[in-house]
Amino acid sequence: MSHTQSHTALIWKVFAFLSLVTIVEVILGISKPDFLYLTKVLGTSILNWIFLILTVVKAYGIAWYFMHLKDEKTWLRRAIVWPIVFFICYLAFFVLYEGGALGDILNEWTRWTY
Amino acid sequence: MEATIADSQNKGTWTGGGNKPFDASYGKMMMWFFIMSDALTFSGFLGAYGLMRFKFLDSWPIADEVFTHIPFIHGNYPMYYVAFMTFVLIFSSVTMVLAVDAGKHMKQNKVVLYMFLTIIGGAIFLGSQAWEWKTFIKGSYGAVALNDGKIVQFVDETGHQITLESFKSSAPSERIQQTRSNGIWFQSEAALPSVSLQQVMEGFANHPELSLRTELINLDTKEKTIVSREEANKLLSKATHVVEGANLKENEYGKTLFADFFFFITGFHGFHVLSGILINIIIFFNVIVGTYQRRGHYEMVEKVGLYWHFVDLVWVFVFTFFYLI
Numbered sequence: 001m002s003h004t005q006s007h008t009a010l011i012w013k014v015f016a017f018l019s020l021v022t023i024v025e026v027i028l029g030i031s032k033p034d035f036l037y038l039t040k041v042l043g044t045s046i047l048n049w050i051f052l053i054l055t056v057v058k059a060y061g062i063a064w065y066f067m068h069l070k071d072e073k074t075w076l077r078r079a080i081v082w083p084i085v086f087f088i089c090y091l092a093f094f095v096l097y098e099g100g101a102l103g104d105i106l107n108e109w110t111r112w113t114y
Numbered sequence: 115m116e117a118t119i120a121d122s123q124n125k126g127t128w129t130g131g132g133n134k135p136f137d138a139s140y141g142k143m144m145m146w147f148f149i150m151s152d153a154l155t156f157s158g159f160l161g162a163y164g165l166m167r168f169k170f171l172d173s174w175p176i177a178d179e180v181f182t183h184i185p186f187i188h189g190n191y192p193m194y195y196v197a198f199m200t201f202v203l204i205f206s207s208v209t210m211v212l213a214v215d216a217g218k219h220m221k222q223n224k225v226v227l228y229m230f231l232t233i234i235g236g237a238i239f240l241g242s243q244a245w246e247w248k249t250f251i252k253g254s255y256g257a258v259a260l261n262d263g264k265i266v267q268f269v270d271e272t273g274h275q276i277t278l279e280s281f282k283s284s285a286p287s288e289r290i291q292q293t294r295s296n297g298i299w300f301q302s303e304a305a306l307p308s309v310s311l312q313q314v315m316e317g318f319a320n321h322p323e324l325s326l327r328t329e330l331i332n333l334d335t336k337e338k339t340i341v342s343r344e345e346a347n348k349l350l351s352k353a354t355h356v357v358e359g360a361n362l363k364e365n366e367y368g369k370t371l372f373a374d375f376f377f378f379i380t381g382f383h384g385f386h387v388l389s390g391i392l393i394n395i396i397i398f399f400n401v402i403v404g405t406y407q408r409r410g411h412y413e414m415v416e417k418v419g420l421y422w423h424f425v426d427l428v429w430v431f432v433f434t435f436f437y438l439i
């Protein structure tokens with residue numbers, strides 16, 4: 001069991017990692033290199049994909065080490081993570097798809113000149 | 115009997131029907147279930163934001179142009195302040211997990227110290243968020259709303275946005291704000307914009323180098339469209355009023371929906387931070403008076419820690435969707 005030994009060193013390592021990821025995000029967010037910002041892959045820019053992936057990595061770090069899911073029983077962990085991941089992917093797919101469709105319909109009726 | 119009643123001594127696996135397959139206390143399980151439902155609530159909110167964003171993909175405000183302020187410093191600094199807020203929240207998460215760790219070793223004094231730092235971190239975050247709201251509500255440049263609700267902003271010859279104050283004419287203000295002391299005694303109105311529409315129109319006519327920027331985004335360059343001078347005059351003939359700052363009804367940066375979602379989602383998250391701080395304070399005093407030392411374990415600190423980390427986790431996503439993407 002992990003109850004006897006201290007995790008302090010690991011905690012600081014995770015903190016350093018999360019800080020690093022945040023700094024990378026901020027640098028990319030401010031500089032917005034054109035080849036990442038303006039190149040579109042799978043519906044959005046490469047930069048947005050990088051942000052999304054880094055966000056999920058950060059979420060993993062927080063949930064696994066700070067919320068110590070890592071030390072929980074396998075099936076408690078799965079009972080928590082699987083439904084969340086499944087429902088959010090489901091929701092995100094339909095909601096964003098519908099949003100895009102609404103936009104396409106609406107654009108035909110939006111006037112930008114007077 | 116043995117066939118029908120679960121045996122608490124049975125250390126069997128999941129398939130063997132162990133009595134506590136998850137090896138977690140009731141309280142911890144319920145905290146996790148609450149966190150799951152709350153996570154789905156936030157997903158719903160952020161999903162709604164995503165839907166509206168995709169719906170208005172060609173005219174959504176650009177976050178880097180909205181959140182550009184740092185306290186006490188003038189100028190254009192996107193991202194820095196919100197990065198600082200993110201850091202504060204991650205650091206308070208670290209002190210929280212250190213408190214949980216110290217609790218496992220029954221080190222009361224260390225738990226007290228780390229809980230205290232966590233509360234301070236939360237308070238700094240909440241204060242920063244209040245400042246962010248204040249700045250957003252106050253606005254930076256000012257804009258003009260057209261009769262169909264669209265927003266136009268003013269730019270100089272280099273295409274940079276300028277304040278209404280910098281080019282307005284000196285025409286006398288159209289009227290003064292109606293308060294209960296100077297009009298009908300039971301009627302009053304919100305503060306008038308600092309610049310009147312007439313001053314903006316005259317100022318624009320006096321400065322032929324100025325032009326207008328519409329909400330429309332050029333999807334190839336991802337920049338807002340700057341229109342020609344004659345088109346600008348045509349647009350301005352449809353102007354209805356001056357908009358300064360953002361609120362739930364109008365937003366000088368563009369789509370009002372952006373402001374609505376910003377206030378609602380960061381507000382809901384801020385409310386979570388606030389309740390997290392209050393719960394942390396309660397647990398903090400319990401630790402000081404030795405409740406958990408007597409109880410023999412610090413599981414309560416662990417449970418409130420789970421909630422606190424969840425608040426941090428949500429902020430990670432809010433940060434991404436409102437400021438980065």
